[in-house]
Amino acid sequence: MRVEYGGDPDLDESWLAGGWEPLLREWIEAATAAGIAEPNAMVLATVEITSAGPRPAARTVLCKGLSPEGVTFYTNYESGKGLQLAATPYAAATFVWPALHRQVGLRGPVSPVPPEVTAIYWRSRPRNSQLGAWASQQSRPIAGRDQLDRALAEVTRRFADVEQIPVPAGWGGFLLRPEQVEFWQGRRSRLHNRIRMTLDPGSTEPSAAKIERLQP
Template structure:
């Protein structure tokens, strides 16, 4: 098996992440890195691991899964889900989360941590109506995170939803579906370097002010 430390990368060792890159704020640099990952052909450059806290058994436990970033602004990062899903329930109970973007071929990561709130119904509707019809139908058919007996039963649920909306041109937003905005209080940029002396720069955000500091790898 190949040594993962010696696996090929397209990392530019002459390009050193520096605090000056954050002069315009955290959001422009994160957007730029996503755009660069897209240009380099990285699969799903907007994918991010979302970590929440589960209190299901009375003991706080971390839960992580991959979702897609569907909005990025100076306010934060937006993703969408079923509010009755496991992550929806966890965010309702503990409205704080962390996401990690990872672009392995570029040797880069970004960690975003902060409070979470639902986006407006108008924002959800605008995104919903831009989704493919199949995705809308799937959202109606799936009771996300709930057990189901078989794949066949899930497909029967979808068939019923397709029939229900057969004559409907504009499928409405499900009442239990929408977006979350993660408002960061901390954003960390990570850049792979030789000998594991990686570059790490953290932005801490408090209200309208922020502090930027370099961290040891």
């Protein structure tokens, strides 16, 4: 079950001189070049408020936007994560590429993206994915797969003559603006490289961030 890490150059603080976003982008591109499936996948953790108190909730989503502002993902705002983020607009996201011995974790406040940003992304989605978003009341219980299939058939007929399917009400993007970003690189003897960047909330300039090396 154990894997020996190492081999590539050691992660260094200087790699973050240009900020967290260029290095994360470089690592996603390296994962893409290595043939890793869905290299933009990230585990998104939110907080669910229950009668017993706050509880963590995590699932894998796809990062669909990356900029110095943060990472963007899309969902139904009435889904589990959508409602959780409405109640507690803060989240953590982790990209993991085991084959490359790398991961990146971000955490920070989350807010909906403007409707025009959602519209641009929506138009880039395959038609079948658009129909699926209309058919599914995401995260709500359903009696069986056959009901879901019937819902899809119904919206397919509904939009059969519609060239541009509109964005469903309550569907859109979220932007996670990181307050902290940690880069992890596996190393021999479990003496891994961990470098954390803490950002100045009032600036996206790399020079305004604090960079620290953490013990593994």
